[in-house]
Amino acid sequence: MSIYSASTTAPVNIATLKYWGKRDKSLNLPTNSSISVTLSQKDLRTLTTAATSETFTEDKLWLNGKLESLESERTKACLADLKKLRKELEDSDASLPKLSTFGLHIVSENNFPTAAGLASSAAGFAALVVAIAKLYKLPQDMSELSKIARKGSGSACRSLFGGYVAWEMGDLTDGEDSKAVEVAPLGHWPGMKAAILVVSDDKKDTPSTSGMQLTVATSDLFQHRIKEVVPARFIEMKKSIAEKDFPLFAELTMKDSNSFHAVCLDSYPPIFYLNDTSKKIIKLVHKLNELEGKIIAAYTFDAGPNAVIYYEEHNESKVLGFLHTVFNKVEGWKGEVKSTDYKFDFDDQLYKGVSKVILTEIGPGPQDTEETLINEQGLPK
Amino acid sequence: MSIYSASTTAPVNIATLKYWGKRDKSLNLPTNSSISVTLSQKDLRTLTTAATSETFTEDKLWLNGKLESLESERTKACLADLKKLRKELEDSDASLPKLSTFGLHIVSENNFPTAAGLASSAAGFAALVVAIAKLYKLPQDMSELSKIARKGSGSACRSLFGGYVAWEMGDLTDGEDSKAVEVAPLGHWPGMKAAILVVSDDKKDTPSTSGMQLTVATSDLFQHRIKEVVPARFIEMKKSIAEKDFPLFAELTMKDSNSFHAVCLDSYPPIFYLNDTSKKIIKLVHKLNELEGKIIAAYTFDAGPNAVIYYEEHNESKVLGFLHTVFNKVEGWKGEVKSTDYKFDFDDQLYKGVSKVILTEIGPGPQDTEETLINEQGLPK
Structure with missing residues (x-):
């Protein structure tokens, strides 16, 4: 039995200009362009191995050790697109093995808890698409592949690049121009760091898909956000990245x-x-910037209570020292962080609302790896 | 010694279409029109006595038993306007005593705690203006007087009427067309009730004056709210009141x-x-309406965490029964309220966040009263 397999890792990305609203639900076409920072895979990544063989009779997916249904329209859309591209290759070169007709075994694992609300679906779909594209030896570039990942989970398209990434919303109804592009590579502004405060919550959040549909349908302010506010901010934020202007980037x-x-x-x-x-936490970050007399830290929150705080490496002792003063009893600190001697009032019970600190930084896009999650029988190791 | 005095009561009003934003700070001219319901004075009112005498050498104000400074520009603006109107009367009729040249003693008391964040300044300025207008026997009607109360506290202008009240923002730069008018009298739709849940909070709120200035200056969504959203809603809400259409009124x-x-x-x-x-509490009200299959209750929140829940009298057992299920351990219930047998999940510790329930209803505007807070020496009793 001959088994073909390929593995990749893919990163989490945290938007600094938010994606909220779909203009087409099945194609995951957004109502506005967005921008994100890709986070280091040392701390947060998905590892995915895709394998195929003439002997595999169906497509199967194992996530974090558990066999998952492949009935989801979104996953099916990604697999169909990738198989179609493979078929085009096979049609043009008869010597290629007919992988597009075989079943796929996909095994995927995160190095962080899925439940923490840390954009795991973005890393997951990015890794799935890139691993299969590699398995199929597809010639498409990352922007092209990002359109497939987008169909799995909108924000997944941004995880196909490292550094600073934009998802251009596009105009076309078929979504062929709705894709991720690099705003600036990691090396352009490498000192961007992130402290994630994982916030405990007793309630279940509204899932982002139904939440954004509700906003599109009912918010009277939403149209103004997508038509006026975000387009202007999109241009300004790209400029702030080009110029490495942290105070502007942070304020936006x-x-x-x-x-x-x-x-x-x-x-x-x-x-x-x-x-x-x-x-x-929002008030604390404003307090830090006020004490410092300039903006050295920026918070952002996705569809959940967790805070991601961006800052530049050269301000690390100030930012982490400040956060350490409030959250030193929380797990996750690493290295030598010392509380700073800023004088400020804070709720000394606030740390109880935070279950974990994750210290990370900007990182690269999907990475090839020799590591494999599939054994010689084509099953999860 | 001859002392002239007059007393009035004035109500609290709770906006259903919110005032947030000034286009002129010193005149308290708003960036949008607003609508409110006037609440019953049985539960929430300010009683004010204004007295004057040739022997009073200066203006003095006692609030809830405490001598207050009259240095506030806002109070000074109200007193100056009222004295000016009195002077016009005196100039046209030489037989009138020259009250406009005498000092004023003003004594004011609330029948509810000022600190609870229950729009006490609206009732306070309304009572102050009406008491002095009565003392001065001014011929101006309530809309005219509302322009003076507005200079004290914007939302105070709406407390000069009972029932359903609009504050028309006006266009003029001198504010002469920015005044309260009656949308519908109490008798038009008398069954409107209100349950106020006084919510405990550990933090100090941003004062509304500085808060609204910050919003005007910095919110990218604000201009859309005042130019598009509120003007349309203002027309719709007046219509819902005219038609006594509770579901529409509540949704708006x-x-x-x-x-x-x-x-x-x-x-x-x-x-x-x-x-x-x-x-x-917001989620609970939506849950109640969902269980009921129609909108029978509406929440609204001013610049603080307290909830005001409007409902119609004929739904009282349903609405209060539902709230009683969650908040029965809180003080303030009156009459025979029984928890209903709706089945729903709620946080059984939620009642701890509410310090008091105030059950009230729609009410009339300022009322004449024989009660006086000033003794024969012209000082607080």
Whole structure:
């Protein structure tokens, strides 16, 4: 039995200009362009092995050790697109093995808990698409592949690049121009760091897909956000990255996080992702910037209460020292972080609302790896 | 010694279409029109006595038993306007005593705690203006007087009427067309009731004056709210009152509360008035309406975490029964309220976030009263 296999890793990305709203639900076409920073895979990544063989009778997917249904329309759309591209190759070169007709075995593992609300679906779909593209030896570039990953999970398209990434919303109804592009590579502005505060919450969040559909349908402020606010911010944020202007980048990032949560609140019924702990973290970051006399840290919140705080490496002792003062009892600190001697008032019980600190930084896109999750029988190791 | 005196009561009003944003700070001219329901003075009112005498050498104000400074520009603006109107009367009729040249003693008391964040300044300025207008025997009608109360506190102008009240923003730069008018009298739709849940909070709210200035200056969504969203809603809400259409009135009320808090969140730095308890109350009201299959209750939140829940009298057993299920351990229930047998999940610790329930209803405007707070020496009793 001959088994073909390929593995890749893919990163998590955290948007600084938020994706919220679909203009086409089945193609995951967004109502606005977005921008993200790709995070280091040392801390957060998905590893995926894709394998195929004449003997595999069906497509199968194992996520974190568990066999998953492949009935999801989104996963099926990704697999169909990839098989179609493989078929085109096979049709043009009869010597190629007919992989497009074989079943696929896909095994995927995260190095972080899925439940933490850390954009695991973005890394997951990015890794799935890239691993299969590699298995199929597809010639398409990352932007082309990002259109396939987008159909799995909108924000997954941004995980196909490292560094600073834009998802251009596009105009076409078939989505062929709705893809990820590099705004700037990792090496352009490599000192971007991120501290993630994983916030405990007692309630289940509104899933982002149904949440954004509700916002599109009911928020009176939403159209203004997508037509006026985001397009202007998209240009400004790309400029701030080109110029490595942290205060501008940070201000736009914070404002856009707030704008996104504002249109959630303006939905009917309203959607709340920020809880009292999140709000206190927001106030702390503004307090730090105020004490410092300039903007050295920026918060952003996705569809959940977790805070991602971006800062530049040269301000690490100030930013982490400040956060350590409040959250030193929380697990996850590494290296030698010392609380700073800023004088400020804070809720000394606030740390109880945070279950974990994850210290990470900007990172590259999907990486080839020799590691494989599939054994010689074509099953998960 | 001859002392002239007059007393009045004035009500609290709770906006259903929110006032948030000034186009002129010193005249308290708003960026949008607003609508409110006047609440019963049995539960919430300010009683004010204004007295004057040739022997009073200066203006003095006692609030809830405490001598207050009259240095506030806002109070001074109200007193100056009222004295000017009195002077016009005196100039046209030489037989009138020259009250406009005498000092004023003003004594004011609330029948509810000022600190609870229950729009006490609206009732306070309304009572102050009406008491002095009565003392001075001014011929101006309530809309004219509302322009003076507005200079004290914007929303105070709406407390000069009972029932359903609009504050028309006006166009003029001198504010002469920015005044309160009656949308419908109490008798038009008398069955409107209100349950106020006083929510405990550990943080100090951003004062509304500075909060709204921050929103005007920094929120990217705000201009859309005042130019597009509120003007349309103003017309619709007046129609819902004219037609006594509770589901429409309620939906507009809830949406406008959310829209107001959304532009607060979109301010930079963001302003938060709703806390986790407020958010859970919002979800409960949506749950009640969902269980009932129609909208029978509407929440609204001012610049603080307290919930005001409007409902119609004929739904009282349903609405209060539902709230009683969750908040029966909280003080303030009156009459025979029984928990209903709706089946729903709720946080059984939620009641701990609410310090008091106030059950009230729609009420009339300022009322004449024989009660006086000033003794024969012209001092507080």
